[in-house]
Each structure stands twice: as C-alpha cells, then as structure tokens.
Amino acid sequence: MFKMRPNRAILLSSVVAFCVIASPLAAVAAETDSPTVKLRIMETTDLHTNMVNYDYFSDKPTDEYGFAKTATLIKKARDEAKNSVLIDNGDLIQGNPLGDYVAKIAPLKKGETHPVFKAMNLVGYDVGNYGNHEFNFGLDFLANSVSGAKFPYINANVYKFDGDKDESNDVNMFKPYLILDKEVVDESGAKHKLKVGVIGFVPPQINQWDKANLEGKVITKDIVKTAEKFVPEMKSAGADLIIAVPHSGFEDIPQVENMENSVLYLSKVKGIDAILFGHAHKIFPSASFKDSDIVNVAKGTINGVPSVEPGFWGNNLGIIDLTLKQTDGKWSVADSAVSVKPIYDTANKKSLVDADTSVLDAVYEDHQHTLDYVRGSVGQTTAPINSFFALVQDDPSIQIVTNAQKWYVEKHLQGTEYEGIPVLSAGAPFKAGGRQGPAYFTDIPKGDIAIKNVSDLYLYSNTVNAVLVTGAEIQEWLEWSAGQFNKVDTTVKGKQELINFDFPTYNFDVIDGVTYQIDVTQPAKYDAKGDVLNAGSNRIKNLSYEGKPIDPDKKFIVATNNYRASSSKFANPDGKRIVLASPDENRQAIIDYIQTSKTINPSADGNWSLLPIKADVLVTFKTSPAAKTFASDLKTMTFVEESADGYSEYKLNFAEFSAPVVTAPEPETETEPEQEPEQEPEIIVDPGPIVSEDIAYIVKKGDTLSEIGAEYGVDWKLLAKINKLKNPNLIYVGQTIVIPATK
Numbered sequence: 001m002f003k004m005r006p007n008r009a010i011l012l013s014s015v016v017a018f019c020v021i022a023s024p025l026a027a028v029a030a031e032t033d034s035p036t037v038k039l040r041i042m043e044t045t046d047l048h049t050n051m052v053n054y055d056y057f058s059d060k061p062t063d064e065y066g067f068a069k070t071a072t073l074i075k076k077a078r079d080e081a082k083n084s085v086l087i088d089n090g091d092l093i094q095g096n097p098l099g100d101y102v103a104k105i106a107p108l109k110k111g112e113t114h115p116v117f118k119a120m121n122l123v124g125y126d127v128g129n130y131g132n133h134e135f136n137f138g139l140d141f142l143a144n145s146v147s148g149a150k151f152p153y154i155n156a157n158v159y160k161f162d163g164d165k166d167e168s169n170d171v172n173m174f175k176p177y178l179i180l181d182k183e184v185v186d187e188s189g190a191k192h193k194l195k196v197g198v199i200g201f202v203p204p205q206i207n208q209w210d211k212a213n214l215e216g217k218v219i220t221k222d223i224v225k226t227a228e229k230f231v232p233e234m235k236s237a238g239a240d241l242i243i244a245v246p247h248s249g250f251e252d253i254p255q256v257e258n259m260e261n262s263v264l265y266l267s268k269v270k271g272i273d274a275i276l277f278g279h280a281h282k283i284f285p286s287a288s289f290k291d292s293d294i295v296n297v298a299k300g301t302i303n304g305v306p307s308v309e310p311g312f313w314g315n316n317l318g319i320i321d322l323t324l325k326q327t328d329g330k331w332s333v334a335d336s337a338v339s340v341k342p343i344y345d346t347a348n349k350k351s352l353v354d355a356d357t358s359v360l361d362a363v364y365e366d367h368q369h370t371l372d373y374v375r376g377s378v379g380q381t382t383a384p385i386n387s388f389f390a391l392v393q394d395d396p397s398i399q400i401v402t403n404a405q406k407w408y409v410e411k412h413l414q415g416t417e418y419e420g421i422p423v424l425s426a427g428a429p430f431k432a433g434g435r436q437g438p439a440y441f442t443d444i445p446k447g448d449i450a451i452k453n454v455s456d457l458y459l460y461s462n463t464v465n466a467v468l469v470t471g472a473e474i475q476e477w478l479e480w481s482a483g484q485f486n487k488v489d490t491t492v493k494g495k496q497e498l499i500n501f502d503f504p505t506y507n508f509d510v511i512d513g514v515t516y517q518i519d520v521t522q523p524a525k526y527d528a529k530g531d532v533l534n535a536g537s538n539r540i541k542n543l544s545y546e547g548k549p550i551d552p553d554k555k556f557i558v559a560t561n562n563y564r565a566s567s568s569k570f571a572n573p574d575g576k577r578i579v580l581a582s583p584d585e586n587r588q589a590i591i592d593y594i595q596t597s598k599t600i601n602p603s604a605d606g607n608w609s610l611l612p613i614k615a616d617v618l619v620t621f622k623t624s625p626a627a628k629t630f631a632s633d634l635k636t637m638t639f640v641e642e643s644a645d646g647y648s649e650y651k652l653n654f655a656e657f658s659a660p661v662v663t664a665p666e667p668e669t670e671t672e673p674e675q676e677p678e679q680e681p682e683i684i685v686d687p688g689p690i691v692s693e694d695i696a697y698i699v700k701k702g703d704t705l706s707e708i709g710a711e712y713g714v715d716w717k718l719l720a721k722i723n724k725l726k727n728p729n730l731i732y733v734g735q736t737i738v739i740p741a742t743k
Helices: 006-033 067-079 097-105 115-120 139-146 223-236 357-362 364-374 396-412 451-457 471-484 562-567 586-597 625-631 705-712 716-722
Strands: 036-044 083-088 127-129 158-160 177-185 191-201 218-220 241-246 274-276 305-310 316-327 330-342 377-381 423-427 447-450 463-470 495-497 510-512 515-518 540-545 555-561 578-585 608-610 618-623 637-642 648-652 695-698 736-739
Touching (some): 036 191, 036 305, 067 083, 083 177, 083 241, 097 115, 191 223, 364 451, 396 463, 396 555, 396 578, 562 578, 625 637, 695 705
Parallel strands (some): 036 083, 274 305, 495 618
Antiparallel strands (some): 158 218, 423 510, 463 578, 695 736
C-alpha cells in the first residue's frame, strides 16, 4: 500500500486548506472588482388628493383607491429591498372635494401644510414631479402648497416668461433635475455611493389648459427636446443612473412638436435608464398594451428601457427593480424587472391591504371638514340624475350642467354687445365608466341635492367661459365629439362594441340648444386630438336650430369651460373667440342655479340621438350594473349579460331610436294697440354712492363689470372705455378697475 511521506502530506493539506480558505476570498475579491447593486424604484402618480380611501361623492369608504392604502404597499415594498427610491409623478393637489376644500372653500394659508403633504411626508419620498393639474389653482397656491413638502420638486420644461424670442436666455421656472446621493449596499454587503439623477416633465399644453393662471408668467417646451438638452448635462454632473419622470402618457403615433403623450419618443433619448410615467390613468405593463418591436409587456420595457405607470388615485404602486453592475468604476443596468402592485383585487372584489392608520390620523381633521362641506344641501331634484346611458342617449347628468351654464352666461351677457345672440351650452359626461371601472358613474337619487352631488356632476375646477362660433363651426365641433364611437359595420353579424374608449368621455361634448343625430355607420372625421382621420366623413346629421337646418353663417354663443375654450380648435378656431371668461367655477354656477330654482327637474330634453340603423346588427355598450332599474323602461336597449370586468352589457335596438325633440320658437302674435298706462308712482333709482375722486377697485370672485358699475352708479360702458377694456366680459380676479369720480 502506498504511503505518503509526512512532509508531502503536510504540503498537500496546506494546499487544500489554502484552497478552502481562498475560494470565498476570491469570490469577495470578484464582487469587489465588479459589485452588484439591486435598486428598487417606486412610483405613485395621479393621486388627485385621494389621501383617504373614501368616495366623497358616494359619501362612503372604498377599498379601490386612496393613498392611505398605497402607503401600506410602499412600506412593505421598501422593507423587501436593500436599496430604494420613492418618487411621486404629480397631479396631486387637485381632483376631489378635499382638494377643492383646501384650495377654494378654506384656502390654505401661508405656513399651513397641505393635507397631501401631511400624508406623504410620513413615507419618505425622495422627489416629486409636477403634473398638469398642479397649475389649476395658480402659481401662488402651488408654491404655498409645495412649501409643505419635506422632499424636493423638479420640472425641466417649464420656463419663466421673458417676452422675447431668444431661447438662449430662457430661465427654468423650477429646478430641472436633481442628483440624489444615495448610499447603497451591494449583494456582498459592501456600501457604495450612487448618484441617482431624476428629471421631470409636464405636458406643454398647460399653457392652454390653464391660460388664465399662466399667461404672461411661464412658457413650456417640448419634453423630448428638453430631455436631449439636460440628460447629457446630468451625466456630466456625475449621475450614475438617470430616471425620467414625465407626467405624460404613451401613444404609438407619429412624433410632433410639443406632444402631450411623449413617452415613446422619450424612451429613445440616450442616457435614460428608467421611466416613471403617468397622466393617462393607465397601468403599464398590463394586458391593455400589446407586444411590439417597441413594447415588451412581460419585461415592462419601452425600446428596452424599463418603464412603469401605476394607474391613478393610489390604486397601484409602480415598481422597477434594477440590477446594477459596476465595471471600471462605472455603473450600468444589467437587468430589470417591472411590476405594478394593486391595493384591490378587481376580479374577486376584495381588498389586498389595510389602510395605514398614521396617514388617516394625519389628515383626519381635513377629511372631517371636507365631509361637512360636501354634505351641505343645495336644493331638490324631482327625478334621479345618473350618467348610466350618457354615451348612447341624451342624459340628465349633462342636461343639468348645460342648463346651469346657459342660465349663467345669459345673465352675464345682459347689457353687452352679445345680448340677443342665441346661447347654446356644451357639456360632457365626466363619469361614464371606461378605464375607471363599473363604479365610475354619477348616480344621484331623487330628493336632496348636496354639494357632493354637484361635485359628482362636475369633477373639475373649471371656470365658466363662453365662445362665439358659427353654425358651420358647431357642425365641426360635434363631428369631433362624435369620435366617441367606433364605426358600426352593417355587413358584420357578430358583436360590435360601440364606445371608443381611446376617446376620453370628457371630450364627448353634447351641445344643447340645437338638435342633431349621429350616424355611427360612418367613420369618425376626427380623432381625440382633433386631427383629421376621414376628411369626407360626416357623422352629424340633421343639425337644426329652432326646427330648421342650421345656418352655417349664423353666430351663436356657446357656454363651456376655460379648458375647452382655451385649448380646443373647435370651440375656439382662431384663438380669439372667448367673449366671457368668468372667474366663477362651473360647479358654482350649477350650485347657484339649483339654489335659485330650489327644485329642479333634470330630465334630458332629447336634443340628440343615434341615427337608426336599418341593418340587423349586434351593437353593444357597457354600463354600471346599477343601470338595470332604469334600463328596463327603455326600448332602445336590451340587457345581454354581466361581463367579466364587472360591467353590465346591453344591446342597442337601433330601430327604436327616434328623431330628437325639436323645440320650435314661440310663434309671433299680433300686438294689441298700446293703451295709456295708469299713473305709477315715480321710482327713484339709487345712483350709488357719490365718488369724490377716482377709486381703484380690485376685482373679486363673481364680479362683472355691469355689477361693479351698478354698485358705484357708473355705466359699465363708461368703465370699459376708461379702463380701455376691449372686451368688457374679460375681467379677472385681482384686476384693477378705475372707478371715475362722480362729482
């Protein structure tokens, strides 16, 4: 038997021992040479002031949304990761009655903390980005609100207005980007310094949407061009990793200047490692997106860049998990995984997380004040008001809005050059299901109307505007609105879905005061953005005013809102059509209308309908399950089934659709010869206070020039002349009006 000599045995055992000891050391050395760091990036977006999991419109708790529940997900997701970053992507301070209360009813004072930041400061955000709705209440309110955030804010494509056309001297309104110094731990436990660059963007259209708040104060620039300018600068400043945070959606359409939804083209900008997006209230990655050369749904990438969009109102938390490798001192993304964590199981209708009690406690008083506000009574309705069928027939939830707007505009145009021009009114269904789910409908029972119901009818903090348009322009406005519908093919025997949910329902304008029908067998003339799809198509049929075909040249005033009047080429074709720009909100006009009327009958007047189809077609639409009670009385539709996504599906019976109801003008009657009136006592009109010297009057909310003039005994026309007002209806809160001396 072979025996090893002692010295050889000692040598061999030493070698073995060295190998055993050396192997882990070699692994550590290899890790040190090329360390791996796993970084979790978390995103919230489009919270719209939904801090509490509470539906203020239905006045009851909800499990389907609310930041109090998202906060629980954030804490859990952070505990699962060694390294993390938390970012909010805007549309934060506007969107529900809590936001309205803090902005309008009991306005936030300097030094006070906005309730959204009372909540969000508890969970450790690293940075926030501005959304378009941040500008709804003006720059001063925005600055005051954000001062309460215990984390910094960014935006790269909003600049200070300087009045010149020299882009080289433009100055950013906000800090365009941040480079966060993060201490991270690699997979071996070693610590590293990682410089994380974060850059934010907002839709350039804010200058149109919030013209009254932003004109002459800021300008906006293209998102992609802005990224191409700043990303190299961020790299030069030492950023190891760059996260782009556009408050912008994804659309696979040709690129144009100042795109609203520019994520596709932003993903092509060299140097961007991850994208957190929002604005469109969608979920990415999800089944609603399709795989292509651009999009990898399973991987959650757009052009290879890991990207996430976590819905809206806190219903999901977006997560990007990056695996970073350091080679020769430089970090790069070696791998990624993208996920969206929901707070609610929509399929099984059950809550997945509990609300974070610290968040609920932080905003408790603000929540209670909001409840007191929304429960305040306004008036009575003699019939239910719902939006279950707003997309397929004339509807009471729109009718009450258009009635109130018309009432308001007619009153405010009295005594002006526009008095006597027919006033029409445009309204759209804000809550009509769609991506927001089967519970997203207006449903107000007969009886008391509270402020919460008015907020339910009109979700946004828009202000009343009126535009001057012609009959021909109304036709095109309605053609655009009719893009809400898919084309019905009369040769197809299978089921066809009527509603095009790529066309936002808040753009489906119904114009009351005219009658018309919509032929859905014709292709849409325009897409949702107003771009021409089929120039020769005309879906709008039998457009009439007072029972006669509309005169293309006749002038009309259309009551609408500041958003539509300032941003739509159909409502304002040349940008010069606004004849009334009121500081009063549309919601306040509705409240005033109901309070003045005390009791309203919101029944729709039937001024529009779908044009009957003679062919045997199976055309369906989806609505709330709660619609059954009302649908049973309608011949125009038949219940089909409860769909898997929670909606009720109905078949439309096109043969039952009738022509719109025509309201003919009052017939002219022969006038009786005038008789000598009885002697009336002389009425002495109060000329108002004697003004011994000129007064500088500051316009307040609700003021009109005629009312100011009446208060001081001065004709409004004289005020318009003295103050050089080209349009006496365009006065703004805070504007100075000179009241001349009366003696």
